[in-house]
Amino acid sequence: MRTKAPERGRATLETISREAGVSQSTVSRALRGDVRISAAKRLEIAAIAELQGYAPNAAARALATRRSGVIGLVLGDLHNPFYPELLEVLALNLARRGLRLMLVHVGAGALRDADMEAALQYQIDGCIISSAQLASMAAETCARRGIPMVMVNRIARVHGNGVSCNNEEGGRILGELVAAAGYRRVAMITGNPGTSTSEDRRRGFEAALRAAGLNLHGVLSGQSTYGGGHAATKELLKAGEKPDAIFAINDIMAMGAIDALREQGLRVPEDIGVLGFDDIRVASLPPYELTTFAQPLAQMVERALDILIARIEDPRLARERVLIEGELRLRKSIALPDGLSVPSSSRATPSR
Amino acid sequence: MRTKAPERGRATLETISREAGVSQSTVSRALRGDVRISAAKRLEIAAIAELQGYAPNAAARALATRRSGVIGLVLGDLHNPFYPELLEVLALNLARRGLRLMLVHVGAGALRDADMEAALQYQIDGCIISSAQLASMAAETCARRGIPMVMVNRIARVHGNGVSCNNEEGGRILGELVAAAGYRRVAMITGNPGTSTSEDRRRGFEAALRAAGLNLHGVLSGQSTYGGGHAATKELLKAGEKPDAIFAINDIMAMGAIDALREQGLRVPEDIGVLGFDDIRVASLPPYELTTFAQPLAQMVERALDILIARIEDPRLARERVLIEGELRLRKSIALPDGLSVPSSSRATPSR
DNA sequence: CTGAAAGCGCTTACAG
DNA sequence: CTGAAAGCGCTTACAG
Numbered sequence: 233m234r235t236k237a238p239e240r241g242r243a244t245l246e247t248i249s250r251e252a253g254v255s256q257s258t259v260s261r262a263l264r265g266d267v268r269i270s271a272a273k274r275l276e277i278a279a280i281a282e283l284q285g286y287a288p289n290a291a292a293r294a295l296a297t298r299r300s301g302v303i304g305l306v307l308g309d310l311h312n313p314f315y316p317e318l319l320e321v322l323a324l325n326l327a328r329r330g331l332r333l334m335l336v337h338v339g340a341g342a343l344r345d346a347d348m349e350a351a352l353q354y355q356i357d358g359c360i361i362s363s364a365q366l367a368s369m370a371a372e373t374c375a376r377r378g379i380p381m382v383m384v385n386r387i388a389r390v391h392g393n394g395v396s397c398n399n400e401e402g403g404r405i406l407g408e409l410v411a412a413a414g415y416r417r418v419a420m421i422t423g424n425p426g427t428s429t430s431e432d433r434r435r436g437f438e439a440a441l442r443a444a445g446l447n448l449h450g451v452l453s454g455q456s457t458y459g460g461g462h463a464a465t466k467e468l469l470k471a472g473e474k475p476d477a478i479f480a481i482n483d484i485m486a487m488g489a490i491d492a493l494r495e496q497g498l499r500v501p502e503d504i505g506v507l508g509f510d511d512i513r514v515a516s517l518p519p520y521e522l523t524t525f526a527q528p529l530a531q532m533v534e535r536a537l538d539i540l541i542a543r544i545e546d547p548r549l550a551r552e553r554v555l556i557e558g559e560l561r562l563r564k565s566i567a568l569p570d571g572l573s574v575p576s577s578s579r580a581t582p583s584r
Numbered sequence: 585m586r587t588k589a590p591e592r593g594r595a596t597l598e599t600i601s602r603e604a605g606v607s608q609s610t611v612s613r614a615l616r617g618d619v620r621i622s623a624a625k626r627l628e629i630a631a632i633a634e635l636q637g638y639a640p641n642a643a644a645r646a647l648a649t650r651r652s653g654v655i656g657l658v659l660g661d662l663h664n665p666f667y668p669e670l671l672e673v674l675a676l677n678l679a680r681r682g683l684r685l686m687l688v689h690v691g692a693g694a695l696r697d698a699d700m701e702a703a704l705q706y707q708i709d710g711c712i713i714s715s716a717q718l719a720s721m722a723a724e725t726c727a728r729r730g731i732p733m734v735m736v737n738r739i740a741r742v743h744g745n746g747v748s749c750n751n752e753e754g755g756r757i758l759g760e761l762v763a764a765a766g767y768r769r770v771a772m773i774t775g776n777p778g779t780s781t782s783e784d785r786r787r788g789f790e791a792a793l794r795a796a797g798l799n800l801h802g803v804l805s806g807q808s809t810y811g812g813g814h815a816a817t818k819e820l821l822k823a824g825e826k827p828d829a830i831f832a833i834n835d836i837m838a839m840g841a842i843d844a845l846r847e848q849g850l851r852v853p854e855d856i857g858v859l860g861f862d863d864i865r866v867a868s869l870p871p872y873e874l875t876t877f878a879q880p881l882a883q884m885v886e887r888a889l890d891i892l893i894a895r896i897e898d899p900r901l902a903r904e905r906v907l908i909e910g911e912l913r914l915r916k917s918i919a920l921p922d923g924l925s926v927p928s929s930s931r932a933t934p935s936r
Numbered sequence: 937c938t939g940a941a942a943g944c945g946c947t948t949a950c951a952g
Numbered sequence: 953c954t955g956a957a958a959g960c961g962c963t964t965a966c967a968g
Contacts, residue, residue, distance in 0.1 A: 261947090311668075492870075
């Protein structure tokens with residue numbers, strides 16, 4: 233367009249340079265703290281910029297640098313509070329690093345091509361994926377387009393970097409605990425079949441039970457939801473011989489389980505013990521006081537972003553998968569015999 | 585930079601125009617469906633673009649059009665599942681309109697200047713605000729910077745557009761219901777003091793009670809959280825004469841209340857009735873089956889985006905505040921005498 | 937119907 | 953230490 237765009241009053245490098253009596257490039261350098269510009273001039277220019285209420289145009293910068301400073305995020309269903317909690321931690325950490333978060337997808341629905349496409353148009357520098365259902369598809373798109381990506385709470389089967397807590401180990405520790413506590417008829421509520429987190433936790437848990445000479449007293453899927461955990465528990469209670477403990481592979485199902493038990497007039501832990509996994513915030517509150525295995529969320533996010541940013545700097549970096557140790561949270565949803573020592577590999581910690 | 589930037593293999597208008605043997609401007613027009621380009625040529629160009637895997641660079645487009653297609657979002661604490669649900673609806677609706685969502689802030693913390701600043705640099709076209717604590721500050725920043733904005737589930741006291749459900753009316757309907765159902769010692773758990781939603785619901789509820797010749801049997805704040813609702817309920821039970829019903833001004837506190845009651849061995853609704861507000865997803869599940877007042881989330885979001893987009897088109901449009909009627913959800917958390925007719929202004933509907 | 941060119945607001949290699 | 957200028961990849965007024 234030949235005519236000057238209508239003044240929106242926005243300050244630009246141009247308006248600052250005019251006022252400062254230097255070139256636009258000098259303003260740019262000064263504002264970026266380039267040491268080649270004298271300190272005095274830098275101060276002077278900064279003052280003018282401040283006065284004009286200058287805010288750099290990120291679109292222009294992205295165009296010039298081929299770097300947007302925006303990270304895309306693919307999230308699934310937010311029903312499980314673990315994900316909102318993850319979102320908060322993520323947003324905070326990203327902001328600390330001066331990066332912005334663009335939502336590519338959130339919710340139970342399918343990941344739509346158009347959404348991924350749009351994020352790509354916005355030149356996202358990288359992508360974070362944390363969704364059981366959508367992970368592999370989103371990862372594949374990123375790989376195809378050469379967008380660095382990292383999964384959180386998910387380990388990539390095929391390609392892609394991933395950070396998660398040591399789910400198998402966590403399952404094992406919980407299994408040892410429940411066996412040591414004297415429970416004998418231990419049932420399990422799994423998540424969505426085929427999700428690695430669910431399977432890993434199960435594997436560790438079962439291994440520990442077997443080592444203690446126990447077999448699972450029943451296994452049902454709770455679809456990873458509160459309602460599913462509730463329904464599965466009612467189902468488990470219909471069996472001839474009731475379980476004396478239930479391990480739900482995530483807290484939200486464990487909460488559904490506890491509520492279902494109480495509805496049937498059963499007490500937790502006196503009649504039936506319950507174990508969860510994740511240590512979401514509500515899990516520590518009365519009336520749940522869940523014994524669970526805490527995912528080190530802040531650390532996981534920190535490492536994931538380190539990995540992602542390193543790949544934005546250098547895309548050829550090798551694939552990385554990291555497992556971070558979690559921590560047992562001993563609370564009141566299972567009964568411990570007096571003097572039971574907690575398994576060596578874990579530590580009992582007070583609730584947050 | 586004088587040297588050609590390193591080919592990242594990205595298709596651009598330039599690469600397409602070279603292959604199509606037309607000018608770059610023709611490619612741009614063709615791809616945008618400009619009717620001045622012959623249909624045949626449009627098809628041909630689209631095919632080449634497709635072949636090259638062309639994705640327009642949104643940063644360049646934003647720079648040229650002064651329109652980013654990105655909407656900023658300010659969200660508070662996600663503890664209450666209402667907000668994750670809102671987020672899902674919002675993301676879906678925005679995607680349908682071809683708009684992207686950038687997270688300005690999420691979480692219980694304070695809204696940091698740097699975050700708002702960054703969103704502005706990214707040239708967000710507008711802003712959606714849905715946070716009790718942060719609303720007024722965020723709204724003020726937007727107003728100062730001339731960014732169109734709309735609040736959801738919040739009515740702006742000072743400036744700004746807002747969409748919320750008719751909270752006072754909802755409170756009134758619940759109040760009428762509980763009085764008609766024969767409850768006489770009705771206590772209330774409010775949210776954070778000073779939030780309009782909490783106050784509006786309370787006002788309507790109290791008015792209905794008064795009209796039925798009742799006074800509130802006790803009022804306590806539950807800080808809008810599950811834990812707060814739980815604690816407030818335990819407190820209410822300590823009083824000499826226990827309430828026979830509790831109205832929590834949001835579902836998550838009502839759930840905390842129900843759990844607290846059961847912990848004390850009280851049955852819901854046989855011993856004490858409980859009412860909530862919002863109709864979040866878990867509220868309809870066993871074991872809660874909450875009687876509550878449903879916010880028409882999808883409609884609220886739809887209207888809010890209509891309002892926001894209209895203001896992006898024409899910033900001088902007058903301030904608008906819209907109240908959308910909600911709907912009573914009659915479930916099992918309060919006991920109704922046989923044949924009680926539901927208040928005229930509402931309709932009982934099956935749970936979703 | 938189509939093209940050449942200016943302009944959006946930055947960054948930065950090149951040349952003093 | 954600083955400036956003039958090219959370039960990032962689009963859109964669109966102007967001119968045929």
